[in-house]
Amino acid sequence: MIDINLIRENPQFVKENIKKKFQDKKLDLVDKIIALDKTKREYQQEGDKLRAQRNELAKKIGSLMREGKKEEAEAIKKQSVENNERVAELEKLTAAAEAELKTAMMAIPNIIAEDVPIGKDDSQNVEGKVFLEPKQKSFDIPYHLDILESLNGIDLDSARRTSGNGFYYLVGDIARLHSAVLSYARDFMIDKGFTYCIPPYMIRSDVVSGVMSFEEMEGMMYKIEGEDLYLIGTSEHSMIGRFMGTVLSENSLPQTLTSYSPCFRKEKGAHGLEERGIYRIHQFEKQEMIVICKPEESEYWYEKLWNYTVELFTSMEIPVRQLICCSGDLADLKYKSCDIEAWSPRQKKYFEVGSCSNLTDAQARRLGIRYKNSKTGKNEFAHTLNNTVVAPPRMLIAFLENHLQEDGSVYVPPVLRPYMGGREKLVPKK
C-alpha cells in the first residue's frame, strides 16, 4: 500500500508508475480514490461535528443531573437521541467509504525503483551479473529424479500413497544432504551477523490476510480444519507478522533475521514437464532472510541480501546468476526484486532458486510496522526486505546436476563436508 498523500498531491506520478507496470486498467482507480477520499472526509467531518455536539450535550446532562434538574436533562436527552441517529448513519457511510477506499488502495502498486527495467512480463526480465562459469560436461546429465533414485535418495511412490502427489520421502544420504545444506546456510547467515529464528509454522487468519491478498491466500494456504490457523507458505509470513502493529525503537534497527521453517503451498494450477519431481511441491524447507530497516538503508540492504545468496551458492560451487525482475513482472507490493537462478547443466539454462525483494514501506504501511524516528520524533514506517537463503529440496536439483560425476557419484564441496560426516562424495548403490 502506498501513502494516500502521494495520490492526493501527485496523482500523475502514481499514474505514470501504473503505466510502467502495464496495468493501465488501474489508471481509473487513482481518480476513484481521490473522489472516495474526498467523500470519506466529508462524512467524517460531519460526523466529528455531531459527535462533538453529543459530547457537549452529555456533559450538560451530567451537570444538570447533579444539580437535580431532572426535567431539563430529559429534554436534552431527547435532542441527543435524534442527533445520534444521524451519527449512526454517518458512521455506516464513513465505514463503507473507508472499506472501498482501502480495497482500491491495496490495488495500487508500490512505486517502483528508477532502475527497474521496463517490461511487460517475465520474458522481459534482465540478466544481471553471472557468477562462476558453468562447467562443460562430457556426458549427459539425467533428470534429477533419476539421479536421486540412483542414490536411493527418494521414495515418491510411498509418498503418493500416504500424502498424494507433490510430497516426497527423502532417504539416506540425500536426506542428510538436505539437512546439511540447511545447517550450513543457517551458520552462514549467523556468521554474517543475522539472528537465527524458528517461527510458528501456523498463523491466524488476521496475520495471513495482512501478509497477502485473498487470491494468493486461496491459491497457496492450507487451512487447519476447525481452527483459525493456516500452515505458513514461507517463514516470511510469521516473521513479518511478528512485527505487525508495533513501533520499534530506532536503535533496534536494522533487524537482520534469518529464519528456518517448513513451507506448505497448495500450488493450485501449477504444472509442466520441468515441474515434475521435486521442483514444485506442496512441502519444502527454507532458510530465509528478513531485514527491517530505516528507509534510507533499504537500498543498501537489498544489494547485500542478494549477494549473500550468491556467496552461499558459489561457496558450494554452483554457478548462479542474478535475474532482474522487470516492471511488469514485479508484484504490486515490491519496489524492486531479483531472482537468484542456478545453472542447470541438463537443461542448459538457469532456473530460480531464490528471490530477493525490497518492499520499501508498502508492506510496513499495510501491517503497521513503524519505528520512532529520533530526528523528527515521529513514528514512521520502516522498510522491509526478504530474500531466500536456500530452499531445499528444489535447491538439490541444482546441486545434483552440477556435482554429478561421470561415474555416477556426486561430489560434496568442502563447505558441506563437516555437515556430512566428512564425506567427499555420494556413491550410487547397486
Added chain:
RNA sequence: GCAGAGAUGGCGGAGUGGUCGAACGCGCACGACUCGAAAUCGUGUUACGGGCAACUGUACGGGGGUUCGAAUCCCUCUCUCUGCGCCA
C-alpha cells in the same frame, strides 16, 4: 481441557457510569544549578485521523451490546497468570 484472577501510555501502576486521554512513580527531552558531571529542582512527554488554522474526532487487549454518556455494566473472542488435568 477444567476452575479462578487479570489485560490501562515506552515501562510500572491507580481508576468500578459524567469533572478521565487517564493520578502517581520510572524512563525520556529541554532548562536551571555546576568549571564539568552526578544529585537536586523546574517544565514538557500516548497514539492515530480530519482541518490552512482556531480547533476537533477516535482509541484503556479485539469485536459486539446496554446508556444521553462506558476504562468502568453485559456478551463474545484472544492472550497472560495461578491451581488441577494431560503430554514429547
